Amino acid sequence: MTGRLCVLAVDDEPPALDELAYLLRADPRIGEVRAAGDATTALRMLEDGRVQAVFLDIRMPGLDGLDLARVLNRFARPPKIVFVTAYEDAAVDAFALQAVDYLLKPLRAERLEESLRRLVDGRTDPPAEDDTVAVELGGVTRFIPVADVRFVEAHGDYARLHTDGGNHLVRIPLSVLEERWTANGFVRVHRSYLVATAHITELRVEPGGGHVVRVGEVTIPVSRRHSRELKDRLVRRARRERSADLRGTADPSGTSDTASDTAPS
Numbered sequence: 001m002t003g004r005l006c007v008l009a010v011d012d013e014p015p016a017l018d019e020l021a022y023l024l025r026a027d028p029r030i031g032e033v034r035a036a037g038d039a040t041t042a043l044r045m046l047e048d049g050r051v052q053a054v055f056l057d058i059r060m061p062g063l064d065g066l067d068l069a070r071v072l073n074r075f076a077r078p079p080k081i082v083f084v085t086a087y088e089d090a091a092v093d094a095f096a097l098q099a100v101d102y103l104l105k106p107l108r109a110e111r112l113e114e115s116l117r118r119l120v121d122g123r124t125d126p127p128a129e130d131d132t133v134a135v136e137l138g139g140v141t142r143f144i145p146v147a148d149v150r151f152v153e154a155h156g157d158y159a160r161l162h163t164d165g166g167n168h169l170v171r172i173p174l175s176v177l178e179e180r181w182t183a184n185g186f187v188r189v190h191r192s193y194l195v196a197t198a199h200i201t202e203l204r205v206e207p208g209g210g211h212v213v214r215v216g217e218v219t220i221p222v223s224r225r226h227s228r229e230l231k232d233r234l235v236r237r238a239r240r241e242r243s244a245d246l247r248g249t250a251d252p253s254g255t256s257d258t259a260s261d262t263a264p265s
Helices: 014-025 039-045 065-072 091-096 109-121 174-184 224-248 257-261
Strands: 005-010 030-036 053-056 080-085 101-104 132-137 140-145 149-155 158-163 166-170 186-190 193-196 200-205 211-215 218-222
Touching (some): 014 030, 014 109, 030 039, 039 065, 065 080, 080 109, 101 109, 132 166, 149 174, 149 218, 174 186, 174 193, 186 218, 186 224, 193 211, 200 224, 211 224, 218 224
Parallel strands (some): 005 030, 080 101
Antiparallel strands (some): 132 140, 186 193
């Protein structure tokens, strides 16, 4: 984006809308600020095609922010979207809609400035949803590589992500992460735990007949209903690793097996 921006602020709460519009107008990179209290009004304000970015609340009556973003993404030239919300639980869905940023209320001027810098500089491509998870750290949205997550622990509607560098609480149910991260090598081992098979160092049978897995220094229970799937996943992983080892020990000269089979005896 070049020049001063024309932006649209959308929020159904007048005080929040007024504050957002005020902060936007105070930035020298903004040339025009439009304000709408609902999705219908917002769509009318977008008709002339001049709006380059929309700062959008999520929870609104009628068409909510995520629904409006889906509509905007179908435009021939869709505006960039920055979500501004009081709720953390929609971050994954927001970035799946190619949002530039996800700001939490109460809005801080330095976070808004960072979003505007991304808009102006063109750094608008968020990390792929399958490879990262958005977490909020001190009011700043950061992306944690899924590969860094060793296991996930359920906390009601929240989930705690355990990594080598610490743990992060996100408002995403464990069942949702299970569905999304299966392809990343995660397996449900218990109603309260989701584990990355790559980080499992031991599967052990307890004296009472139950199973546990070791992930680093942590011991995690395995429920009976999940033990079969876990064993199957670990066997498949072992087979893949074995196949990779065999390929790695192939004849470094590049001579194929076929060629050796045809050599005279």
